[in-house]
Amino acid sequence: xxxxxxxxxxxxxxxxxxxxxxxxxxxxxxxxxxxxxxxxxxxxxxxxxxxxxxxxxxxxxxxxxxxxxxxxxxxxxxxxxxxxxxxxxxxxxxxxxxxxxxxxxxxxxxxxxxxxxxxxxxxxxxxxxxxxxxxxxxxxxxxxx
Numbered sequence: 560x561x562x563x564x565x566x567x568x569x570x571x572x573x574x575x576x577x578x579x580x581x582x583x584x585x586x587x588x589x590x591x592x593x594x595x596x597x598x599x600x601x602x603x604x605x606x607x608x609x610x611x612x613x614x615x616x617x618x619x620x621x622x623x624x625x626x627x628x629x630x631x632x633x634x635x636x637x638x639x640x641x642x643x644x645x646x647x648x649x650x651x652x653x654x655x656x657x658x659x660x661x662x663x664x665x666x667x668x669x670x671x672x673x674x675x676x677x678x679x680x681x682x683x684x685x686x687x688x689x690x691x692x693x694x695x696x697x698x699x700x701x702x703x704x
Contacts, residue, residue, distance in 0.1 A: 561596075567603035567611065601646065617641060617655040621668060631667040 560576045561568055568576075570583045570590070579586070590596045590604050598614035599605040615623070624632045624640060634656060641652035655661070656668045663669075 561604070561606050567599035567605040569602045570604065573604065617645075617647065617652075618660070620645065621656060621661055622670070625661070625669055631669045634663050634666050634668055637668050 560573055570586045574581065574583065574586060581589075587604075591598065595607055596604050597607045597611055599611045600614055605611045620641065621632075621637055624637050628636075634653075637656055638649060638652045641647045641655065642649050647655070653663075656663045660670050661668055662671045
């Protein structure tokens with residue numbers, strides 16, 4: 560079917576074109592386990608021999624962007640790539656950047672628990688006994704900022 564169409568197709572389209580009795584998720588699982596096929600986008604599959612870029616999960620994409628920006632990527636850039644280049648909704652993109660293993664703060668996305676090379680990497684100063692720490696102080700003191 561893929562060869563006759565000459566390009567990637569969705570699992571739904573593949574199922575409609577065949578008489579195979581599978582649900583969409585079962586077909587996607589089978590395709591992902593077979594080296595002859597690659598996921599070309601969120602919704603489509605291609606023949607591996609075509610050499611399409613392999614689909615990456617939002618987490619993989621965000622990780623690549625964070626790495627390319629030295630450990631901190633501007634939120635606006637990450638959201639733009641996820642929405643414009645990969646077709647995710649803006650709300651979904653914003654949700655992805657705030658879920659583990661990532662966090663977004665002060666306009667940047669980074670991996671949780673990893674200090675950026677652009678910021679001081681020594682431990683934060685201890686919190687004074689007479690100081691009531693803020694949530695930010697607590698987060699900084701355990702390395703999650």
